[in-house]
Amino acid sequence: MAAARRQFGELGYERTSIRGLASEAGIDPALVMQLFGNKEQLFSTAATSGIDLQALTSATADNLAEAAAAHLFADFEDPERRTAAEALLRSCLTHPAAAAALREQVMAPAQSAVAATIGGDDSELRAAVLNACTLGVTIARYLLRDPVLADADRQDLERVLRPALEAVIAANSRS
Amino acid sequence: MAAARRQFGELGYERTSIRGLASEAGIDPALVMQLFGNKEQLFSTAATSGIDLQALTSATADNLAEAAAAHLFADFEDPERRTAAEALLRSCLTHPAAAAALREQVMAPAQSAVAATIGGDDSELRAAVLNACTLGVTIARYLLRDPVLADADRQDLERVLRPALEAVIAANSRS
DNA sequence: TCTTTCGGTCAACGCGTGTAGAGTGAAGCT
DNA sequence: AGCTTCACTCTACACGCGTTGACCGAAAGA
Numbered sequence: 001m002a003a004a005r006r007q008f009g010e011l012g013y014e015r016t017s018i019r020g021l022a023s024e025a026g027i028d029p030a031l032v033m034q035l036f037g038n039k040e041q042l043f044s045t046a047a048t049s050g051i052d053l054q055a056l057t058s059a060t061a062d063n064l065a066e067a068a069a070a071h072l073f074a075d076f077e078d079p080e081r082r083t084a085a086e087a088l089l090r091s092c093l094t095h096p097a098a099a100a101a102l103r104e105q106v107m108a109p110a111q112s113a114v115a116a117t118i119g120g121d122d123s124e125l126r127a128a129v130l131n132a133c134t135l136g137v138t139i140a141r142y143l144l145r146d147p148v149l150a151d152a153d154r155q156d157l158e159r160v161l162r163p164a165l166e167a168v169i170a171a172n173s174r175s
Numbered sequence: 176m177a178a179a180r181r182q183f184g185e186l187g188y189e190r191t192s193i194r195g196l197a198s199e200a201g202i203d204p205a206l207v208m209q210l211f212g213n214k215e216q217l218f219s220t221a222a223t224s225g226i227d228l229q230a231l232t233s234a235t236a237d238n239l240a241e242a243a244a245a246h247l248f249a250d251f252e253d254p255e256r257r258t259a260a261e262a263l264l265r266s267c268l269t270h271p272a273a274a275a276a277l278r279e280q281v282m283a284p285a286q287s288a289v290a291a292t293i294g295g296d297d298s299e300l301r302a303a304v305l306n307a308c309t310l311g312v313t314i315a316r317y318l319l320r321d322p323v324l325a326d327a328d329r330q331d332l333e334r335v336l337r338p339a340l341e342a343v344i345a346a347n348s349r350s
Numbered sequence: 351t352c353t354t355t356c357g358g359t360c361a362a363c364g365c366g367t368g369t370a371g372a373g374t375g376a377a378g379c380t
Numbered sequence: 381a382g383c384t385t386c387a388c389t390c391t392a393c394a395c396g397c398g399t400t401g402a403c404c405g406a407a408a409g410a
Contacts, residue, residue, distance in 0.1 A: 019368090030390080031388060099319055122331065122335060126335050129312060132312040133312065136313075137307040148299050152303075160343060164304065193398065205360080206359080
């Protein structure tokens, strides 16, 4: 199961084979079938478990930008939680179920939580933009491994990113 | 060739088969081999052609945020240019060559151009964050099709996003 | 007109995949 | 001890894939 998450996270859904994953785990491929029924089901249980949006929902308007930035790191700096999040993100552009899961189980709840916190005009759109920006930084840093972002200190990155998030939060009037 | 870009853009590298793409184009799969040699080569010529960073490199510090936002739309609102960009982006998380191409042929040049324009402390890091944010919005809107972002007006989206980009550009002092 | 070349097609190979079903050995119950 | 159940493995199937090399008809050159 840990092997499943690791391979899904590293290779994506399509390139991950049940045979390869089973051999990494030291078990028989057929056992994987017996336990999870399906490659699809294995993926969805591997990728959608361990998603935790509490940090976002419990934030106030004051510390929202900080919470969003911290949330970005919490999912990926901790090796335990990283694999599940990486599995979901890695396949979200090529696997329809992963895209749907990310949209409906991560982005939509996060957006409504953020929208409720910031309020004002366009709160939904601004929440969506805020999440899209953190998504972009996450992808570029941890998945795409853009050299500048991947090698940056967490503090430096947070210091640069936070003004952007705060700008989205603060611009709550139709100009 | 148009069919190749379309399928790579819609399905990603792994799910796109030469057979399927050839039948959409009404030709024989073997002809594709003969013309491009390889699935890999076909992909790289389909995905890396038509990348145009001129809008970014020729921007000044004053209109950089505007140029970056406009650049985001230019690649995806125009159906002609969209397919190539979409093909590259769709596979950038699962196909190593696509990731490398995106990093080295798109993000790195864009970052150095932006960094040169904004200058100041951490210019490289801030350029990377700026590009990551536009990348995130692009992915969420056009690839992931997040409902809020996908249905938003171009003007509304630009109005919300621009303050964020400007904040990254403007925060050019170590606090 | 005969020959060569060339754009294009056909059938096929070898491989890796997800998946199914029969089989096996140990453990637990009566 | 005998039977049942369970966790697990072995073998095999059917399929779709990228790729190849032989083949074919038409255009061009002698």
